[in-house]
Amino acid sequence: MRPDQLLHPTPKGLYCPVSDFYIDPVQPVDRALITHGHADHARSGHHSVWATEQTLDIMAIRYGEEFCSERHVANLRETFVLNGVTIGFWPAGHVLGSAQILVEHQGLRIVASGDYKRRRDPSCLSFEPVPCDVFITEATFALPVFRHPDDVGEIQKLLSSVQQFPESAHLVGVYALGKAQRLISLIREAGHNKTIFIHGALKKLCDYYETQGVELGPLSSATLAKGEKGDFAGSIVMGPPSAFTDKWARRFPDPIICFASGWMQVRQRARQRGVELPLILSDHCDWDELLDTILEIKPREVWVTHGRDDALVRWCELNQIKARPLHLVGYEDESE
């Protein structure tokens, strides 16, 4: 069996004709396997959904309990059979609940890794390599310029700026699922125990992480009742980046705009967005980690989903590894 007979790209997403399911479909389908809860991968409106329990919980938080008709919990590191095809979910290290999906049929093993990273993340399980014939990788940061520095140093940048500018509020732009909770965990690990103020968009997911055993320390709402005056000087405030360009941000004294993202590696990106303190912190692999992962798993073939596939495919060619871009559409390049 050729690999693309088992799994191939379609406008709705990666499709398995043998078993009739999609992985991370971008349009409503009958049967969907979901790698993780980010909005471009996990959409509402499918009939049956297979995902880890945490991903299903996150989808319910974001879309309401009616986000699909049938939920199927996939236990990590276990396999089950769906219409004759063996399926398994393994931790991907991207956000809480994220998983790679193994699809196995007639001895052919394909792993769709979804989004993943290799760094330690105190807010989710680490990536586990799964032997396979075809490894489907993301390529969000697949350029040799993306080399994420050590997390500890980035957190230190933030904390020393908070000390240096005590009259300011540091407004940190974060993605509501994953990045926010990871950043808070890392700040706590660095010994900062003061209250962190969060935008309303982060609250439900932070609460959920706490129920899953991820301790986030004292958090408080950054949104005030009308007429109320908050004292935000010297504090860290987190919210979606869009909130900081909105009127919402005017309550904060001498704000310093920060943004926690892998894109912050490139100065011009930071400047364009008006970011004063870029924190290079990503939930995706950097260039080195992508290559390390491919070299570690040693698949016969690499398929590249969304992102900068040209550089990764080029590197594979140079290293005599068979590779092809899938040109999947509907996943956000800027998904940080």
Add this chain to the structure above:
Amino acid sequence: MESFAHLLDRLVLTPSRNGKIRLLVDYFARTPDPDRGYALAAITRDLDVASVKPAMLRGLMNERMDEVLFKLSYDYVGDLAETIALVWDSEQRTAGQGHDVQPASDKSAADLSLTQIVETLNTLGKTEAMGQVSNWLDQLDASGRYALLKLVTGGMRIGVSARLAKQALSEFGKRYIKIDIIEIEELWHGLEIPYEDLFAWLEGKADKPSHLAAAPFRPAMLANALADSDMRKLDPDHYAAEWKWDGIRVQVTSEGGTRRIYSRTGDDISRSFPDLVEAMDFEGSLDGELLVGRPNNTGEIEIGSFSDLQQRLNRKTVSKKLLVTHPVVVRTYDLLADETTNLRDQSFEMRRGQLEAFAKRLDPTRFDISPLIPLTNWDDLAQLRENLPHPVIEGVMIKRWDSIYVPGRPKGPWFKWKKDPMLIDAVLMYAQRGHGKRSSYYSDYTFGVWTEDDALVPVGKAYFGFTDEELKQIDKFVRDNTVERFGPVRSVKAQRDFGLVLEIAFEGIQRSKRHKSGVAMRFPRISRLRWDKPPHEADSLTSIESLLTP
């Protein structure tokens, strides 16, 4: 090197002046000599080290890494130094070594100081420098590599002027001693990199460094703005009046064979004006206005337009052709030193007399005297100010006859009385979000005027001149009337019967090939919001073309 690199990273992205000063002051406070001195010199662009050409760096990268991967990277980042800083050592992966690569944390980057780098570079020639740079790149982290590459390619664009650096030094000094920035400006050109004596003084550990420079800068005396009503209280008999020329205020000093042209804030700008330097065959120090000009057939200097002068500004090197087509001259205001005699403690009246005698010995094609305007009563002067005789005059100066020359902006002795700005009514077309404190406000405005076929064409951009309250009102208007969004920019509803009319004040308007409208304004700002005015009553391109500066 790490803390210097970190400082650069922060400075580049910090929009606020005070924020930059804070970053610099903290850096000076926690960095030992001589590192902080070399950093200061790098920031003020006084540091002169062996340079590396971008082409050499490109060549080096092509040897080290796959050309296609480098090109993809460079295309994405857009800046050579930054691309190299980020991709450095990634090429080891392309050789397929994978796991054998040493993690960055094992490197001894912390050991390499800015001082080591600068002092080593000073001993090397260009070809040796390239090899050494390559070694250092192996030892530094990405941020350090970026700082190093910017240092050796001489492209340190970090938005910090020498003036701002001096301001930070004076703030730093204020932690320990009583000090005025003027003292630093005065000393600056006598100091030597890495400025250990300066820092020792600022920290209160040593006396003020003595004046060592030949042809030192003498801090400039500045005037206060004058409101119409103020003047009635002054007795015209006590004052002299002269034109306020709209060029670059300079101090030209030639002493003991050293010739220097200083800006108002003490930056040495001699290198940009070699034609003038050559003509400075005098002993003394003059205060005046630098302008473009040449003698006419009666031997008097004819002053060129402000756009002529702009051709000569902000250039590192000047072409021979430009020296011929756009010669610079100095229209002198004051004489600060005659030979070795200091005149600053004498009255303006005395100095003016000395200046007239002194000027007779100057090259008449390069120097003349700013003429005095007869002053008998303020009404006559007001008349003159309404009808300025030359487009490069921006108002009148009023100086007390008995005023001695003191640094800074003392209250009383000198006044400037600028002409009124030009005004037009324009229509708000685009608004862009600001930075820092203003990042949640649409605070940068592009405005336009009507063309003959009733379309709007942008004629300028302004981001100040309004109050905080007005900013909120415009911001609300922008958000309520957005037509399209382009990243941080919004286009705003602007039709003949609906839109926001802005009264724009500006100092002059010139032809410009770079702008769609064909005109460019000088120093535009918002003077009033005309909520009352329908957009179709705003100005037309034809009407503002009639304001063009001749």
